[in-house]
Amino acid sequence: MSKMITSKKTVVWLILLLLIFMLLSYFLVSKQPEEYPSYVSNSPSPTGTKALYTYLEEKADSLDRWSHPPNLLAKQNEGQLLVMVEPFFVPERDEMDAYTSFMEAGNTVLLLTYNPDGMFGMKTDPIMKEADGGSVIRDSNGNEYDATLNSSVRIREEPDDAVLLKDSEGIIALRKSIGEGSLIVANAPNWLTNEFILDEDHLQLFFNLVQGDWNTILFDEYIHGTGHAPTITTLYPKWLLVIGLQALLLTTFWLWYQGKRFGPIITPRESVVRFGNERIRALAAWYKRGSNYRDSFAIQADYVKVLLQEKWAIPYRKDWTEVTDLLKQKSVHVSEKDINSITKLLGSESITKQEYVHCSKKLDQLRREVEEG
């Protein structure tokens, strides 16, 4: 009884300790530096775009972050610029439609992404050259800029598009008119990051792209939201998911039904049973490993001789050559040749495996005749 109480106490203490440990570890872990995703406008990390955002905050009349779905964008307010820096996911069709109608209302979207393929019906072509940084870029007026390009694709031009920037490999930025507004696409989001914005002519290139007078500049953070990546419900058809759910529930119930013990615990009986031939098996394995064919054969011959004495009164002390003569009178089926080979084998120093098995069979035939008549 006292033992049980002490064990209960230890359980309580252990749980307490565990709780303390968990709390401590929670506080310790929460001191870890905050992680920022790339291209987010409030990220001060080298990959963020906070530098540009803060700069524009001072310069522009109205600047804001937009973290709501695109269908809530104010369509009447013309002259808005929505800056999308490297979206984390390709928006769904209705979202894409909402963006398009936003532009059709007379607003502009600036899309900066390494590969704009699939966004707003854009097409791209891969380039042969390795995307390894510095190159010279020309604008439509023929001015030259230095910039770092990490994209491995170039944008494909369509008839009505206005090319804004290009280099020797192809088009880097273009403007597409959509309704009353337009879409500006460039494949170099790296220009805007905190780390590179002041390098080379990146800042200038950015202003080149967004020339004009904007009522409001919006930085789209909706496309950086983690919750908007395609979820499991959008990836798989509903019926498959329902099958999964029902299978999960059914399996749980089935395990419950199967797993509950009904009756006493049973231990297999094999663990307590022993057999009488353990000794013989061990000895046989030992002889076999040592290739003691000669000894083994001698035992078999000895056994037959004892039988010969018991059943046919052939004296035990007579050796096999004498036994052969006596056996002839008994008219056994084992031929004289076989008996001779047995005799020879008994005399030899070493026996091969084949001889051993062969002569053992002959001896067994003789034994059977003697023993069973």
Place this chain on the structure above:
Amino acid sequence: MTKLFKNLLARFLFQDKGILPTKKFLLIYLIGSICLVGLAFFGVSWQTVFIGNVLFILTSLMDLLRSPRKKYISITRHMPNEMERGKCYQVTIHFENNALYSCKYRLVDGIPQSFQSQFPIEGEINSKTRSSISYKTRASVRGDYPVNKIYVRFSSLMGLWEKQIVVEQKNAVKVIPDLSETKRYLEDAQRYLMYDGDKIRKQKKGTGEFTRIRNYVIGDDPRKINWRQTAKLQEVMTNEYEPEHGKYITILIDCGRMMGVELKIGNRLEKAMEASLTVVAAALKNGDYVGVIVFSKGIDVYVPPAKGMDQLQKILQAIYNVKVDASESNYAAVMNYLQMVQKKRSLILLFSDIHTFLHDETTLLYLKRIRRRHLFFMIGVEDEALLSEAQQLPADVHRAMTKSMAQQQVLFKKREKAKWESQGLVMIEAKEEKLAVEAVSYYIRVMNQGLI
């Protein structure tokens, strides 16, 4: 610590009390699920799916309310306190349902594992009634067993969810050796020996001491007619003589390692036990004194010699729980002990494994000393596996090797036996089903010859 947790987990999840879904529930749920999946094809909303599941599970749980509460169920068990090994016995379980609801039940009795039986037992019981269920069981291993628990699952008549309870019902069962051979001997010794033995062994009449006077029947020796009684009673009477009674018989039962070897039915110790009990019965019926020693590493049980049929019960109660010991048997110790406790000349019957006995070289010395005072006889069970291995066809190296090893053992046993028999120590090996007969025959032969 972890053991405690494991116990808790085991208790909560898998053992003893609890509720669980039935097969019926699973089937209905499966059908429902298929319907839901079908609906999902036509674009039913997730809400419907969730509500459907939750509603179904909740309404099915209502079924639990329709089955009896645990406290209204009471169960008792009646089982024999003593069971003979290998015999069928009936166990009765009284099931009482005091609740307002009828129920279906399944039941597993927590009898020991070595007991053979068919579980679970299924049935149905109405509200406020009692019923008795009985099942047959057969115990295959001797010993003392506690039987503590009865596991019951019951559900409402609809049967979607089952409740499981464990009822503590303490019983204790003694499984004693199979006494059928002993009983057969006691019923009709002559027929028993004639039926089983190769030779008919009669208890020799007409020699030895005078026992009684009875009517003369044709075939009796006319020289034995008691003329005085004949004259007195006006009927021909004759004297009857029988071998002397009141001899001492000591039975030694080895329960060392090698006695645990499995035979066709049971193991060597079981057979030795049954045979020795038959000899005990035979000797006690004859009016001899019988003592029993069970030994392995040391002396396990000693029953001092006594006569009368009460002694059979005494011996039975002393040896029924003997188990095979994992250690090698110590013959020297038992011989020493025997010399100490058995001063009178007696017939010593040793039930053991002959091979182990022959390997123990110190025994010969003790036996020589014992033989001066007692008559020694050893009986073992023939090793059928060994003999069949010695005769198998040497088709490959492995079999040839096994065969030669078996032959070596057979030869060894044969030679050693010859050596010991030349010293006047008799030992025989009997087939497992003939062991009791051989032992009793030997006992009768010794008595008839008046060797002790």
